[in-house]
Amino acid sequence: MVKVDMTLDLPTIRSAHERIRPHIHRTLVLTSSRLDEASGASLFFKCENFQKIGAFKARGATNAVFSLDDATARRGVATHSSGNHGAAVARAAKLRSIPAHIVMPSNSAKVKIRAVESCGARVVFCEPTEEARESACADVIGKTGATLIHSFENPDVIAGQGTAVVELLEDVPNLDLVMCPIGGGGLLSGTAVAAKSIRPNIRMIAAEPENADDAAQSFRAGRVIYTEKKFTIADGLRTNVGEPNFAIIKRYVDDIVTVSEKAIVSAMRTIWETMKIIIEPSAAVPFAAIQQGKIDVVGNRVGIILTGGNVDLDALPWNL
C-alpha cells in the first residue's frame, strides 16, 4: 500500500495544469444532436481520446514526472500499468530525457505495448496479476533506483487527472453533472475535487462495470472493499479503487453506478457510429449508464470525460 498525504485542492490542480500545459493537448469538447435527442439531456463529451498517447493518463503522468527534482528524476521512473498509464509515463520520461521502466502484463493490447515501446521506454513483461505486477515493479525499482509513479495513488498523478474537468468547465461553465469512469480512482478523485471546488452545486457521478464493481460496493459500505474481479471488456477499470482515492471519493462524489458488459459494448458502438470517434471500452462506461437509464439526466447539462481511444482493432467486441 502506498501511503499518501491527501491534501488535494483546486490550487494544486491548477498548478499541475500550468506545469503540464506545454506537453499536453487541450482537447476538444464534442456534442451530438442525435445523442442529445436520445437522452433528453445536453451532453458535452471531453475528448481525451484525442489526448497525447490517446488517453487522459498523459495528464497525471506528465505532472508526476515533471514534479520530480532533477536528482531524483535522473535515476528514472518506473510503473506497472495495463497500458495507457505506462505509455503516459514513458512519454513524460522521454520529454524529460530520463529512463523509464514499464511493467506490463503479458496479455496487454498490442497497440498499448507499441505505444510504450515507441517512446523508448523499457518494457518489463509479467504475469497478468496485481501481485506479479507489483513485485516486478519493486524489483526494477530495487535494481535501478527509479521512482515509482503509481497510476492512481500518486498525488501528483491525481492532481494531473483533475485538469481535464478544469478545461471542460472553462469551455462549458454551467454543467449540472459531470461523469467519468472509475477504476483505481485517480481520475475520479482529481475530477471530483476540481469540479466541486469550481462549481459546488455540480453533481459528480462515476460509472463502473458490474464485473468490477468494487468502487460501487465500497461507496455503499463507506470503506474500501476488495472484490474478486470477473472479466470486463473495460480493461482500464479492472483495478480495485485505491485507499487514498476512496477517501476523496467518499467526500466529493454523489454516486457510483454500474453497467453490464453488453451495455458497455453497446454504448461504445453508439458513440463510434454516431460521433465517428474511436473510444475504448472503459471510456464508454459513463455513457452506458445514461443509455441504460441508470441516472436521471433529463433536462441536464452533462459533462462526460471520454477517457481514451486506444483499442485493439483486431479484437473488436461487437459479438461479445
Next chain:
Amino acid sequence: MVKVDMTLDLPTIRSAHERIRPHIHRTLVLTSSRLDEASGASLFFKCENFQKIGAFKARGATNAVFSLDDATARRGVATHSSGNHGAAVARAAKLRSIPAHIVMPSNSAKVKIRAVESCGARVVFCEPTEEARESACADVIGKTGATLIHSFENPDVIAGQGTAVVELLEDVPNLDLVMCPIGGGGLLSGTAVAAKSIRPNIRMIAAEPENADDAAQSFRAGRVIYTEKKFTIADGLRTNVGEPNFAIIKRYVDDIVTVSEKAIVSAMRTIWETMKIIIEPSAAVPFAAIQQGKIDVVGNRVGIILTGGNVDLDALPWNL
C-alpha cells in the same frame, strides 16, 4: 446523360454556402503531430466525417433541395445512391418537408440504409448495377413527378460540395496543396473551382482506387474514359467520372493519382488508430496516396478532405 450548363464559379459556391449554412455543421480541422512527422508535411484534415449524415454529401444535397422553387419542391425529389448522397437527399427533403424517393442497391451497407430510412424517405431497392439504378430512378420520377437530384452531375450539388474547401481555406489560408478523392467528381469539381479561385497557386490533386481508375485514365487521355470496375473497398468511388465534372476537372485539377486496395485499408487504419476518428474507406484514399509516397508533399501544407465516416462495423476490412 444529364446535360448541364457548367458555369460554376466562386460566387455561386459562396451563395450555396449561405443557403446551406443553417442546415450543416462547420466541421473541425484536425491535425496530428505523428502523421506530420511520418509524412514530412503539415496535414490539415477537414473532418466531413463529423458532418450531418456523416459525410460531405450533406452539403451538395442540401444546396440542391433548397434551390428548388416551391412548386417543384412540393412534387418531391428522387435520387439513386450507394448511400451517403441518398441519406443527404433524404435529410434535406425532411428539412424542407417534401417527399424523397431514394433508389439504393440491395447490397448497400446497413448503416447507410438505416440513415436514409431514419429521415422518413422511401427506399426503393434495385440490383447493384448502374443501369438498374438509373432505370429504377427514372421509373420513380415518371410516377411521382419528383425532381432528380443527381449525386454528382447536378450543378447545385457540385456548388454545395465546393463549400467544404471554402471553410478549410478560411481556417488554414496558406495551404500549398488540397487533396480529395474522386468518384463521380462532384466533390472534386466543386473543390477545385473553389480552391483555385480563392488561391490560384494552390495545387489540387485527387486520389482514386486503382480498381476504379477511370478518372486517372480520363485525365491522362484528356477525355472521359469508361472503364470496367473491379471491386473496391472504397464504395463511394466506384462510379465513373461524370462528363460535366470532367470538363471542370480537366481545367482546374493538377493531377489524379491511384492507390491499391491494401494501401486504402492501411491508410484508413492508420487514421483510426492515430487520430481516433472513424473515416470510411473512400475518405482514406488521399492519405493513402501520401502514405505510399505517390505525391511529393515534403515541407508542404496539405489540406485533406476526409469525406465521410459511415462504416459498417460488422464488415471491417482489416483482413482484406
